[in-house]
Amino acid sequence: MxxxxxxxxxxxxxxGFPAPAGRALASLQPISVYPAGSEIYAQGEKAGxxxxxxxxxxxxxxxxxxxxxxxxxxxxxxxxxxxxxxPLHHFFAEAIGAVGVRTLLPAQGIDMSSxxxxxxxxxxxxAQEHLLVLGRQSAVERVxxxxxxxxxxxxxxxxxxxxxxxxxxxxxxxxxIETVSRVFSKLKEKGAIRLISLRSIEIRKWQVLxxxxx
Amino acid sequence: MxxxxxxxxxxxxxxGFPAPAGRALASLQPISVYPAGSEIYAQGEKAGxxxxxxxxxxxxxxxxxxxxxxxxxxxxxxxxxxxxxxPLHHFFAEAIGAVGVRTLLPAQGIDMSSxxxxxxxxxxxxAQEHLLVLGRQSAVERVxxxxxxxxxxxxxxxxxxxxxxxxxxxxxxxxxIETVSRVFSKLKEKGAIRLISLRSIEIRKWQVLxxxxx
DNA sequence: CGTGGTGTTGATTACTTTCAAGATGTGTGG
DNA sequence: CCACACATCTTGAAAGTAATCAACACCACG
Numbered sequence: 001m002x003x004x005x006x007x008x009x010x011x012x013x014x015x016g017f018p019a020p021a022g023r024a025l026a027s028l029q030p031i032s033v034y035p036a037g038s039e040i041y042a043q044g045e046k047a048g049x050x051x052x053x054x055x056x057x058x059x060x061x062x063x064x065x066x067x068x069x070x071x072x073x074x075x076x077x078x079x080x081x082x083x084x085x086x087p088l089h090h091f092f093a094e095a096i097g098a099v100g101v102r103t104l105l106p107a108q109g110i111d112m113s114s115x116x117x118x119x120x121x122x123x124x125x126x127a128q129e130h131l132l133v134l135g136r137q138s139a140v141e142r143v144x145x146x147x148x149x150x151x152x153x154x155x156x157x158x159x160x161x162x163x164x165x166x167x168x169x170x171x172x173x174x175x176x177i178e179t180v181s182r183v184f185s186k187l188k189e190k191g192a193i194r195l196i197s198l199r200s201i202e203i204r205k206w207q208v209l210x211x212x213x214x
Numbered sequence: 215m216x217x218x219x220x221x222x223x224x225x226x227x228x229x230g231f232p233a234p235a236g237r238a239l240a241s242l243q244p245i246s247v248y249p250a251g252s253e254i255y256a257q258g259e260k261a262g263x264x265x266x267x268x269x270x271x272x273x274x275x276x277x278x279x280x281x282x283x284x285x286x287x288x289x290x291x292x293x294x295x296x297x298x299x300x301p302l303h304h305f306f307a308e309a310i311g312a313v314g315v316r317t318l319l320p321a322q323g324i325d326m327s328s329x330x331x332x333x334x335x336x337x338x339x340x341a342q343e344h345l346l347v348l349g350r351q352s353a354v355e356r357v358x359x360x361x362x363x364x365x366x367x368x369x370x371x372x373x374x375x376x377x378x379x380x381x382x383x384x385x386x387x388x389x390x391i392e393t394v395s396r397v398f399s400k401l402k403e404k405g406a407i408r409l410i411s412l413r414s415i416e417i418r419k420w421q422v423l424x425x426x427x428x
Numbered sequence: 429c430g431t432g433g434t435g436t437t438g439a440t441t442a443c444t445t446t447c448a449a450g451a452t453g454t455g456t457g458g
Numbered sequence: 459c460c461a462c463a464c465a466t467c468t469t470g471a472a473a474g475t476a477a478t479c480a481a482c483a484c485c486a487c488g
Contacts, residue, residue, distance in 0.1 A: 062346045070346040085335040091342065113327035120334045121299040127341035128305065132276045132284040134348035135388030139444070166467060174349030176445060181468050198453075198467070353476065380435060393476055395436050412435070412485080429488105436483070444475080451468065458461080 029102050034095035040082075041093050047084035048106050050116065053077050056099030057163035060091050061171065071172040072127060074164060076153055080104075080119045096164050134174045137213075142173040143183040144212035147193065151203055162199045243316050248309035254296075255307050261298035262320050264330065267291050270313030271377035274305050275385065285386040286341060288378060290367055294318075294333045310378050348388045351427075356387040357397040358426035361407065365417055376413045 031054050034040055040051060040058065051058075053075050060081055061071040072091065075081045084090060095101075106112075133145050146169065151160045162169070170177045187193045192208040193201050203209065245268050248254055254265060254272065265272075267289050274295055275285040286305065289295045298304060309315075320326075347359050360383065365374045376383070384391045401407045406422040407415050417423065 060342075062343070064346070064350060068350040070349040072342040072345045083335055083338055085332065085339045090339055111328050113331045114325050117327045117331050117334060118299065120331060120338060121297055124297055124334060124338045124341060125299045125304055127338060127345060128274075128286040129276070131286045131341060131344060131348060132278070134345060135284040135385075136278060136282040171349075177467075178446085178469085179444060182444095185468070390477060391435075392437085392478080396476095399436075431487085432485105433487095434483100434485075436481105438481080439479085441478070442475105443477085444473105446473070447471085449468105449470080451466100453466070454464085456461100456463085458459100 029104060031100045031102050034099045034101060036095060036097045038095050039092065040095060040099075040101065041089050043089055043092055045089045047082070047087060047089045049082055050080055050104040050119075051082045051093070052080045052102040052104060054100035054102055057096040058093055058099055058101070059096055059164065059168055059172075060093045062091050069171045070174065071168060072130070073123070074168075074172065076163075081123070083116075083120050083123060096168065139173075139175055139179050140183050140186065141212050142175065143169075143180060143187070144209040146173055147201065147203065148206075148209055148213065158204070159196070159200065159202050162201060243318060245314045245316050248313045248315060250309060250311045252309050253306065254309060254313075254315065255303050257303055257306055259303045261296070261301060261303045263296055264294055264318040264333075265296045265307070266294045266316040266318060268314035268316055271310040272307055272313055272315070273310055273378065273382055273386075274307045276305050283385045284388065285382060286344070287337070288382075288386065290377075295337070297330075297334050297337060310382065353387075353389055353393050354397050354400065355426050356389065357383075357394060357401070358423040360387055361401075361415065361417065362420075362423055362427065372418070373410070373414065373416050376415060 034056075041047070041049075043062070055077055058075040058081060059071050060073045060075065061069050063069050073081065074096075081093060133142050137145065147160070150162065151157070154160050164172075166177045166180050170180045173180065184193070184195065187209075188195060190205075190208060192205045193203055196202055248270075255261070255263075257276070269291055272289040272295060273285050274287045274289065275283050277283050287295065288310075295307060347356050351359065361374070364376065365371070368374050378386075380391045380394050384394045387394065398407070398409065401423075402409060404419075404422060406419040407417055410416055
């Protein structure tokens with residue numbers, strides 16, 4: 001699937017998520033809109049650009065030869081992704097739903113390291129914290145951690161939106177969709193959460209979820 | 215355990231591992247020697263320094279309240295660690311065996327971002343690749359990936375040294391020591407590896423290990 | 429030559445996956 | 459607006475993998 005982005009499109013950044021930070025980095029760049037499921041970059045492609053999400057959600061992932069997939073991160077409004085240590089991409093990035101992305105071109109001559117470094121470090125800490133979840137936490141703990149993380153990134157309100165499918169959640173948490181579904185049901189039974197719709201959740205007992213993360 | 219490093223010690227960087235890269239970053243800094251098991255920094259401490267391993271091996275990890283531990287990375291000679299996005303450390307760093315470390319102090323006024331950024335990105339890619347291992351690979355695959363990674367970082371020779379205990383390996387791979395031990399035995403039976411000693415391994419069938427990573 | 433720490437091996441248990449079926453939701457065309 | 463079809467999600471039963479519990483072997487140290 002090699003859909004291309006509709007370029008040079010102006011879209012007001014209305015997302016329901018917190019306003020993007022650090023926009024000063026490249027305010028002149030236009031926003032590209034990627035349709036649902038389209039590829040932003042692929043493993044093996046030339047890397048170099050950075051991308052800032054304006055609205056929507058992006059998944060960054062890696063694949064094994066047999067089709068197993070691990071999503072290393074979801075990126076919501078205001079977050080920056082596309083960091084690579086080498087000339088070629090090691091990961092895939094795809095739009096979940098329609099996504100508005102500001103491409104930050106590597107300015108020739110100008111060193112933006114000091115602006116980029118904090119963003120890279122943010123990603124590094126996030127990844128390392130996720131290692132703890134994948135390496136040492138049970139299915140329930142993983143889902144609880146995920147919900148709390150998503151809630152926090154959306155402003156810490158009781159109600160949160162899940163822009164991604166169960167499959168995406170499973171591939172992010174290192175579980176199967178069935179297990180994710182079962183855990184959702186269990187949390188629902190316990191009254192910790194309420195499913196307003198499939199992609200919309202209300203957290204009713206923060207303490208229960210927090211207690212599950214230890 | 216708050217052992218302190220023996221400072222201002224000159225130790226020739228003889229390690230058996232590849233020579234450190236990027237030493238120009240702070241060639242003036244003295245080497246600190248941390249004794250086996252000592253703490254280099256702890257979660258909650260003020261962050262800001264970077265550390266470059268001169269010899270030995272460092273483990274960086276996180277803990278859950280109930281004692282579960284996830285090692286997010288081992289750092290060998292020449293590698294740099296200590297990156298943090300926030301003013302306080304989110305992780306612990308400890309010496310495995312005796313370790314020589316060059317502390318890179320944050321130079322006031324001078325912006326070293328352009329030198330630090332590639333190192334941070336290296337760590338980011340490493341962490342994200344490890345996510346795939348923890349999230350989607352079986353015990354055997356994890357151990358195989360670990361051995362190949364260690365071998366590669368030590369020059370790609372048939373013989374490799376494991377500076378860390380089985381417990382450390384388990385906590386890095388998200389397994390128990392029993393499972394790690396069993397996988398080692400299984401690989402030994404298959405003739406893929408030979409245990410020269412507990413901490414010294416010969417890889418006899420690279421293809422078998424590689425095949426296990428998919 | 430004990431002694432404590434580390435590593436190995438075996439038996440059982442527990443959790444997650446896999447396989448399978450059914451339910452719910454969404455989008456399209458009539 | 460409804461009906462159908464496909465995709466996504468949920469639930470159940472069986473199977474598999476790694477964890478846990480337990481005993482023993484090995485190694486380093488005094």
